[in-house]
Amino acid sequence: xxxxxxxxxxxxxxxxxxxxxxxxxxxxxxxxxxxxxxxxxxxxxxxxxxxxxxxxxxxxxxxxxxxxxxxxxxxxxxxxxxxxxxxxxxxxxxxxxxxxxxxxxxxxxxxxxxxxxxxxxxxxxxxxxxxxxxxxxxxxxxxxxxxxxxxxxxxxxxxxxxxxxxxxxxxxxxxxxxxxxxxxxxxxxxxxxxxxxxxxxxxxxxxxxxxxxxxxxxxxxxxxxxxxxxxxxxxxxxxxxxxxxxxxxxxxxxxxxxxxxxxxxxxxxxxxxxxxxxxxxxxxxxxxxxxx
Numbered sequence: 001x002x003x004x005x006x007x008x009x010x011x012x013x014x015x016x017x018x019x020x021x022x023x024x025x026x027x028x029x030x031x032x033x034x035x036x037x038x039x040x041x042x043x044x045x046x047x048x049x050x051x052x053x054x055x056x057x058x059x060x061x062x063x064x065x066x067x068x069x070x071x072x073x074x075x076x077x078x079x080x081x082x083x084x085x086x087x088x089x090x091x092x093x094x095x096x097x098x099x100x101x102x103x104x105x106x107x108x109x110x111x112x113x114x115x116x117x118x119x120x121x122x123x124x125x126x127x128x129x130x131x132x133x134x135x136x137x138x139x140x141x142x143x144x145x146x147x148x149x150x151x152x153x154x155x156x157x158x159x160x161x162x163x164x165x166x167x168x169x170x171x172x173x174x175x176x177x178x179x180x181x182x183x184x185x186x187x188x189x190x191x192x193x194x195x196x197x198x199x200x201x202x203x204x205x206x207x208x209x210x211x212x213x214x215x216x217x218x219x220x221x222x223x224x225x226x227x228x229x230x231x232x233x234x235x236x237x238x239x240x241x242x243x244x245x246x247x248x249x250x251x252x253x254x255x256x257x258x259x260x261x262x263x264x265x266x267x268x269x270x271x272x273x274x275x276x277x278x279x280x281x282x283x284x285x286x287x288x289x290x291x292x
Contacts, residue, residue, distance in 0.1 A: 004097070006038045006048045013091050021206075021214040023221055033084040037063060049098050057102050060085075064106075075109035082108055117227060118235040118266075127224060127233075136219055138193055139203065143230055146170070146180040147237035147255050150213040150230045156202045157210075163191050172256040180254060238266035 004012070010031060017027045040063050041048060067073050067081065086103035093101050119127065124144050131137040143153060152170045160169040166187045167179050182190070194202065203211035220229050234255070242251045252263040 006041075009048070009092060009095075009097060010034055010038075012095075013088055016091060021212050021218070023214075023218045025221070030084050030087070033081055034088050037085060040066075048092070057106060060102050060106060068109075078109050082106060117232055118239045119228065119232060120236075121240055124233060124236050127228070131219075131223055134189075134193065135203070136223070138189055139216060139219065140233060141186055141189065142182070143233040144237050145182050145186040147234050147241070148180060149173075149234065149256075150216050152256075153230075154201075154203060154205075154211050154213050154216065157200060158194050158197050158202050159199045161190065161194075161202065163187055170256070176256065178253065178256050235266050238263070242266075 013034070014027060014031060017030065022030075038048065041059065044059060044062075046059055064078060064082070068078060073081075082103060086101060086106075089098060089101040089103055092098045124140075128137050128140045128144070131140055139153070142148070143150075146153075146168060148156075148168075148170055149172065152172055155171055156168060162168075166182045166184065168182060169177060170180050171177050190202070200208075201210040205211040205215060216230055224232075238251050238255055241254065242248060245251070248260060248263060251266075252260050255263060255266070257263045
């Protein structure tokens with residue numbers, strides 16, 4: 001029996017992404033990248049399953065170099081293309097269609113670190129109110145109340161929640177378990193949402209399984225302002241907690257960071273605090289000293 005063609009594999013990958021609850025916008029973006037790469041392979045008289053055989057990644061590097069040279073793609077765009085192709089080849093490898101993932105080990109262009117975006121407290125509250133239903137409002141509220149990652153949020157089970165102590169046991173990266181805290185109002189809303197359930201996923205997805213992170217991300221894509229993601233809300237949590245407490249170690253532990261250096265990139269000096277320090281200490285701002 002002949003192996004499926006690239007077109008057939010793209011169709012299968014399309015179905016796979018739908019099954020994983022990817023948004024249609026994301027699926028179309030992935031398919032477009034893969035098709036353009038397929039056209040490049042035809043020009044090179046190569047097939048998708050020949051790429052990366054015996055560690056030969058010249059077709060990949062040649063393709064990426066051409067995109068950078070001819071189209072002037074940014075490092076961020078090239079990152080996205082590499083990630084898309086790598087995801088597709090992981091799928092092909094799992095299906096036994098290719099011997100290796102040729103994107104493994106490919107050098108990725110460096111992206112200049114940009115300041116992470118965050119929302120102020122009132123902005124987060126308005127975002128919560130704008131969500132279409134009680135479940136979606138609670139999703140955003142819980143991320144903001146606890147600072148958990150999307151994967152951690154989706155992994156919360158009812159038996160992990162102590163409604164009396166207002167704590168949640170969260171399993172984070174590296175299977176490390178930590179305790180996060182919730183306020184009384186969030187606890188009340190969570191208890192009401194859980195109803196009579198005493199075990200199982202707190203947020204239930206398809207076929208009774210835990211809600212998928214992709215579903216949460218899709219929620220933000222549809223209803224949040226452009227550029228606002230679940231990570232933005234986690235960032236807002238960290239910024240607000242540090243601004244009010246000035247305790248970096250507590251913020252680090254609540255976020256589940258191994259290194260405090262990771263936590264530091266989330267923090268901002270509050271504008272009012274900066275203004276106050278400037279007016280208190282900078283000589284030009286102290287009118288009574290100008291004539292001295």
